[in-house]
Amino acid sequence: MHSQCPLELRRHGRSGPSVVVLHGGPGAPGAAAGLARGLGARFRVLEPFQRRADDRPLSVARHVADLLAVLDADLPGQRPAIVGHSWGAMLALAFVAAHPGRAGALALVGCGTFDLQARAELNRRIQARITPATRAGLDALANASADADQALASMGALIQPLYSHDLLPNTEPALGPCDARGHREAWDDMIRLQTQGDYPAAFGAYEGPVLMLHGDRDPHPGAMIRASLLPWLPQLAYRELACCGHYPWRERQAQAGFFRELEGWLCEHVPG
16 A cells, blocks of 8 residues: 555556546445456556545545555655546546546446436346345345345345356455445435436546446446446547456457557547
8 A cells, every 4th residue: 555545555557648547336445456457468457446435434535535645655756547436436526526637548347227217127127136046035135134245245246147158267355345425425425426417417626537347238228327427528438348348358259459458549539
């Protein structure tokens, strides 16, 4: 951990342009390890673990302030690319809304939703994919008296097949401990900001390049999410990946094309 940085960091790669990878969740530290490690072959990558719940409620603003502290401590004067996955993509957008001059480029991988219609479609797709075995597992988990953090981790494992298509085995180190309270607090604040109209309108402050990479089998409705962002980010480029779910760096049929597309775009748009 950097002495001036509030977050635990993993570092990947020793040369090339700077890239910051933001994991999803919220409250799932290490969930984007394979993405960060994969980019480390060509870039200098920082993978911060977002703040856990503490004595003050977690908010989007606190996560944004933490990310700014990471950049100021480890990449002073630089404008790195920010690559966010799922919730991490939403946090990346929140960051550039508050600090539009601190990111050189923005890549959104499996981005989350910003309106009621897209969330309703996400839920509809998830419900259509739930098998009786998955339903039984979720019901058993709901009735168990497990630790909240462990319950969140167990639920994530149960529903991962609903979000993915043809996953390769996970060879990355285990996730850091899940953070159920942090997950709830940060997500509730994101919904609050959407409900009162701050997001996605605030994203219009950012004028840099934006790429959205989305699997065609991801239950998050990519076309609807793109449509919600375009009025505020007209420069957004959209690429849909075939035979790909929510974790393209682990999808057997999409992994190579995903890294080729993302690395090529980053090389073209990231300073340095």
